[in-house]
Amino acid sequence: MDSRRFLVGLTGGIGSGKSTVADLFAAHGVTIVDTDAIAHALTAPGGAAIPAIREAFGDPVIAEDGALDRAAMRAIVFADPQARHRLEAILHPMIGHCCELMIAEASGPYTMVVVPLLVESGRWRQRIDRLAVVDCPVEAQIARVMQRNRFERSQIEAIIAVQASREARLAAADDVVDNGGDPQALAPQVDALHARYLELAARKAAGPGGAGETGPAAATHRDEEGR
Ligand code: ATP
Secondary structure, X not given: OOOOOEEEEEEOOOOOOHHHHHHHHHOOOOEEEEHHHHHHHHXXXXXXXXXXXXXXXXHHHEOOOOOEOHHHHHHHHHXXXXXXXXXXXXXXXXXXXXXXXXXXXXXXXXXXXXXXXXXXXXXXXXXXXXXEEEEOOHHHHHHHHHHHHOOOHHHHHHHHHHOOOHHHHHHHOOEEEEOOOOHHHHHHHHHHHHHHHHHHHHHHHHOOOOHHHOOHHHHHHXXXXXX
């Protein structure tokens, strides 16, 4: 693994717009490692996590096609926090392993990992160089997910209640992408952040004493990194 490669973490609450924002970074050629997509692959028919999940929770959580029955699993973990921990104990190490493989294989000056619960995860916070948060009002999250998933409002509120608060995410952020308005407002913000990440990635690649660490800009970099 190239530990000099700059790693940006992208997070945000449910329906905040992480995937929409990640797609804009991908359009700049940034490799996106999406933990949700990895979790889906691990729990698809024939997925690597299916045998362990079946052993832990039994056949009722496995659909006829061999995939995880998400609705059944969601009902169990909402009713029983211990069940959530058991599921996470199966999935998180596998997701982490897949992420590291993808990060190691990534090309380009920096890589972006999309982690819905990044602020809640000590391991990811240690791992990344920079944290970008997609932010929007809670009401917008609810409206978007109601429209996209046809979930009940109460279901979405229950998910939001177990995620970090909007305030906690903003407090942890190095950079904020404001997605409270029109989706067209995203591209200029992403363009500006991409330019900044290219610069920070180049400095990290140059290493201590490298060209990137000298000159007036280095002080800004250290200030920013100290946040
Ligand atoms: P999740 O956490 O559920 O995976 P997400 O944070 O990745 O969601 P997206 O999937 O990007 O969020 O967006 C959620 C939904 O809201 C999508 O249907 C998307 O098209 C829509 N959406 C994203 N941004 C906006 C916006 N600014 N205005 C209106 N709709 C939006």
